[in-house]
């Protein structure tokens with residue numbers, strides 16, 4: 001059996017406020033901001049995103065959380081809507097996400113219903129991506145099989161040529177957003193904030209609220225109820 005060397009116990013003098021704040025998003029947003037500004041890891045906005053398939057079985061992968069709305073308590077990520085996760089969300093529009101900032105000893109979880117992000121939002125974010133990433137959004141039928149790596153590279157190169165982009169992405173071009181590429185917004189029904197503490201006596205609390213769907217694109221939240229949890 002593999003032996004693991006224990007890292008020295010990290011002592012955090014950070015604790016959740018007592019009494020707990022009436023809403024969790026201000027604190028969560030400040031943790032994300034701190035992780036980004038201190039450059040604690042290459043992708044401080046990385047989240048593990050769990051969806052379920054049509055048999056109710058979970059599936060998890062990392063995506064980047066490109067926007068959070070502290071007021072509406074929602075989180076946005078972008079992907080190919082025909083990917084495995086996209087198909088899961090079309091069938092069961094609920095998900096769970098978790099941020100983990102290892103060197104800060106912090107974890108933040110959220111779960112709730114998922115809607116499509118607006119077309120304007122998807123369009124605006126797509127335009128900020130590197131040109132070659134925009135090309136590969138066209139070239140990749142995300143999550144579908146391909147015979148070889150070479151075949152995939154050729155597919156990207158062919159599309160780059162067609163769209164007037166050198167394969168190394170060294171020249172800008174107008175690469176439109178593919179219709180299947182876009183964002184999703186997770187509306188938090190539950191948020192848990194976790195601060196690692198010595199002796200595994202972690203500091204942990206969960207906030208819950210009831211959501212009401214407003215059309216297909218939005219949810220409105222009632223007041224949060226905060227509960228401390230044992231580690």
Ligand SMILES: Cc1cc2nc3c(=O)[nH]c(=O)nc-3n(C[C@H](O)[C@H](O)[C@H](O)COP(=O)(O)O)c2cc1C
Pocket residue numbers: 043046059060061062063064065077078079080083084085086142143
């Ligand atoms: C750090 C990191 C960031 C990623 N960001 C995204 C992302 O924002 N969107 C995305 O579709 N895939 C992203 N991926 C790739 C996904 O983990 C995954 O492989 C891909 O979305 C296909 O997932 P699916 O087949 O479950 O749909 C990222 C992977 C890593 C490791």
